[in-house]
Amino acid sequence: MAGSTGTGTVAGTEHLFKVLVIGELGVGKTSLIKRYIHQLFSHNYRATIGVDFALKVLNWDPNTLIRLQLWDIAGQERFGNMTRVYYKEAVGAFVVFDISRRSTFDAVLKWKSDLDSKVKLPDGKPIPAVLLANKCDQQWDGLENNPAMMDRYCKDNGFVAWFQTSAKENINIDEATRFLVESILANDCIHVSENSDTDTVKLTEDTEETVDKTQCC
Ligand code: GTP
Ligand code: MG
Numbered sequence: 001m002a003g004s005t006g007t008g009t010v011a012g013t014e015h016l017f018k019v020l021v022i023g024e025l026g027v028g029k030t031s032l033i034k035r036y037i038h039q040l041f042s043h044n045y046r047a048t049i050g051v052d053f054a055l056k057v058l059n060w061d062p063n064t065l066i067r068l069q070l071w072d073i074a075g076q077e078r079f080g081n082m083t084r085v086y087y088k089e090a091v092g093a094f095v096v097f098d099i100s101r102r103s104t105f106d107a108v109l110k111w112k113s114d115l116d117s118k119v120k121l122p123d124g125k126p127i128p129a130v131l132l133a134n135k136c137d138q139q140w141d142g143l144e145n146n147p148a149m150m151d152r153y154c155k156d157n158g159f160v161a162w163f164q165t166s167a168k169e170n171i172n173i174d175e176a177t178r179f180l181v182e183s184i185l186a187n188d189c190i191h192v193s194e195n196s197d198t199d200t201v202k203l204t205e206d207t208e209e210t211v212d213k214t215q216c217c
Pocket of ligand 1: 023024025026027028029030031032042043044045046047048049073074075076134135136137138165166167168169
């Protein structure tokens with residue numbers, strides 16, 4: 001399977017994790033991924049068409065290599081009917097909203113229930129989802145910056161955690177990713193498969209980057 005594969009070798013274990021990045025239009029999904037992988041940020045907005053992919057290779061620990069396949073899903077409504085296809089075999093997700101646009105927070109539960117209705121872990125549980133309150137370099141709109149309220153919201157709505165992030169200022173992106181990967185690893189759903197390549201999406205080489213866990217996460 002493409003989403004979660006663990007392959008044991010003499011040298012250690014390799015995992016391929018498919019992770020979704022979802023949320024309303026313009027909340028900063030592509031910017032977060034660009035910052036995480038290429039350490040770049042741009043103020044220019046170009047809407048994602050359909051879906052984009054990025055791959056990051058993490059030397060998680062001396063015995064574990066993780067290939068993180070990030071699926072950057074367009075927020076535009078007209079691509080919404082494709083999400084079932086895009087979500088297939090994902091093992092984790094970021095749901096992103098923009099703290100400076102209240103309407104994007106109001107849409108979080110729509111994205112979460114879309115996710116939970118279309119993809120599940122092999123044991124039927126929801127895949128771990130981390131909520132990202134992005135653009136934290138800006139002012140909150142229509143909501144207080146209230147960590148206790150956000151903690152409660154996450155508990156009530158099945159998010160494993162939430163982080164305030166900024167793609168612009170590079171805040172908390174590595175931390176949020178590390179938390180999500182830890183949640184994925186903690187799930188007892190890592191399947192060893194000899195034929196794991198059969199339906200893996202091919203990614204272009206230029207999106208791939210190898211980093212040390214100590215540097216990136
Ligand atoms: P779609 O592809 O249409 O779904 O949008 P998206 O969620 O991928 O948003 P994108 O990353 O393209 O960012 C939209 C706009 O927000 C761009 O102009 C970015 O420069 C800006 N932006 C993204 N992240 C941040 C941030 O952390 N802070 C600030 N101030 N602006 C940001
Ligand atoms: Mg985008």
